[in-house]
Amino acid sequence: MEVKNPGVTDRSKRKREKFKAVADGEWTRCMFKLERKARFCNVARVPGSQYCGNHIDLDTGVESNKTKKFKAEMRKRVPCTLDPTHTVYLFDLKKHLVICNKLKDAEAMKQLPYYSLNINSGSSTEKPEEAEETSGKDEENEHSQPTAARQASVFQTLSKMDYNVFAVRLEKAYNELIGSIPTKTLNHxxxxxxxxxxxxxxxxxxxxxxxxxxxxxxxxxxxxxxxxxxxxxxxxxxxxxxxxxxxxxxxxxxxxxxxxxxxxxxxxxxxxxxxxxxxxxxxxxxxxxxxxxxxxxxxxxxxxxxxxxxxxxxxxxxxxxxxxxxxxxxxxxxxxxxxxxxxxxxxxxxxxxxxxxxxxxxxxxxxxxxxxxxxxxxxxxxxxxxxxxxxxxxxxxxxxxxxxxxxxxxxxxxxxxxxxxxxxxxxxxxxxxxxxxxxxxxxxxxxxxxxxxxxx
Incomplete structure (x- = not known):
């Protein structure tokens, strides 16, 4: 049968085209550079700004007739409390929380016949006081490396303990329980x-x-x-x-x-x-x-x-x-x-x-x-x-x-x-x-x- 593949265009080629468009002044989308993805944001700009709605907080010079009605401290853009990946004006936050797509998605999910709140969440067998420090859900639940702040925290924790003994315990557990894992590359x-x-x-x-x-x-x-x-x-x-x-x-x-x-x-x-x-x-x-x-x-x-x-x-x-x-x-x-x-x-x-x-x-x-x-x-x-x-x-x-x-x-x-x-x-x-x-x-x-x- 004919192979169907939506990802026909090479990603690296698209990135090169975007950077060329920026260099030539032909890029009409958001100017925010996504460092981890090594490309520019692809969302349409807000009129009068070089940034989209998610990144407009970087453009301090943009003010609409609506924003001018509010005091300067209320014109700041803050992360949405439902979904911190986008920002809203502080004066508009309360209204936004009612119509945010994150809320709509959550409500739609609850209506699914296979939705049961927290049904797959686990529970620790450790004593509550010992587990308390680890009870928070990890905020980095995406395909990304640990943040710099988290790495620094790990370094500080290790420097205050007998880190070499801890490393030996890890290596011993690995050798006793795992030993080696085969590498086997197959085709299909x-x-x-x-x-x-x-x-x-x-x-x-x-x-x-x-x-x-x-x-x-x-x-x-x-x-x-x-x-x-x-x-x-x-x-x-x-x-x-x-x-x-x-x-x-x-x-x-x-x-x-x-x-x-x-x-x-x-x-x-x-x-x-x-x-x-x-x-x-x-x-x-x-x-x-x-x-x-x-x-x-x-x-x-x-x-x-x-x-x-x-x-x-x-x-x-x-x-x-x-x-x-x-x-x-x-x-x-x-x-x-x-x-x-x-x-x-x-x-x-x-x-x-x-x-x-x-x-x-x-x-x-x-x-x-x-x-x-x-x-x-x-x-x-x-x-x-x-x-x-x-x-x-x-x-x-x-x-x-x-x-x-x-x-x-x-x-x-x-x-x-x-x-x-x-x-x-x-x-x-x-x-x-x-x-x-x-x-x-x-x-x-x-x-x-x-x-x-x-x-x-």
Missing amino acids: EACSKLLTEKQATGAAHGALRHIQQQASILGHMEEKKLLHPSYTYMELGAGRAMLSLALTQLYPASPFILIDRAGTRGKADQYIATESKCTRAKIDIRHLNLSGMQEAVNTPLVCLSKHLCGVATDLSLRALATTLPPNEDKKMSPHLKGFAIALCCHHACNWDDYINPDYFLKMGFTAVEFKLLISLSGWATCGMATEGDAVETVLGWGREKRTTLGRICKRLIDMGRVHYLRDRGMHAELVHYCEQSESLENCLLLAWQPQTSYIQ
Whole structure:
């Protein structure tokens, strides 16, 4: 069949075109530069300003007839209290909170038949006074590195403790419980044609590697007998749903369920739904009650994700274990055939929601130490490169040491998830589905039912 792909234009080419337009004075959109994405904001400007509504607070010289009616202190733009990603005038805040899209989305989510407030939130087995420091939900619940402030806080905490002893405890736990994780890069026919076409057009390696990673994830699913046209596929944290799009090349008539809490531009839904039934559920996984989702309970279910961020992995595992019928106490529903989750952003985990806190308690780590451990996990991707490398000067840990400790922390968190699944009757394992040079977040959590068969 013909390969359908909405992401035809090379992203790096689009970025170059934007920067050229800015340099030539032809850029008519917002002038705010998104440093992390290395591009300019693409939202239309507010009339009379060089910025859009989200970034107009940077343009102090813009005043409308409406704003002139208010005192200077009320003309300040402040973050919306419902969604800090955009700002509003202070004098307009009360009115805005009634019509904010964030509120509308929250109300729409509550009306969904599979919404149950906090049904997948966890609870700590630690003493309340010990868990108190870790009870706050992590604000960095996105695909991003730990903030500079958080890294500085980690450095201060380590410098006040016997950090070398703590590192030895982490390394010992890793060696005893994990040892080594195999690296196995696979291919899959679902991605072959698209990869060939991209290579023929001279696509950059950055574009090709994502297709190759998708092929490896699907290859691992094939090995575990998790691919079959009679299954329903649920992509968790779907985003644009490019992994599901790849799978439709193999099973164009299979049902797909796309779970994501946010709206996404450039979605692949329309391409997936040409032959198959595609359902997008805009819901936070924390509130996802699968027993109320008929699309998920009518046929055998397989879940997949690339990448599922931090605490979202734990919430997803709890949803599959406790809300997917039929289920027995301490057993995963036989309706679930298995899943493949490419893991990431462990610094966005938290103690209360972590799926297996007893696993860390048995190793001798407290809730407070778990908070430090998840912060250290960020070192696997950023190495905590402070100016002048103060960490190496004070702690004696070079970048390589910090990166290794970060990966150890990530895999300890992941192995707790593996034990949780094994305790509930599933086979589960960790595998590096691509080389670390291709992706720093290269670990795949695989789970499948014993004696998985295509016979229904």
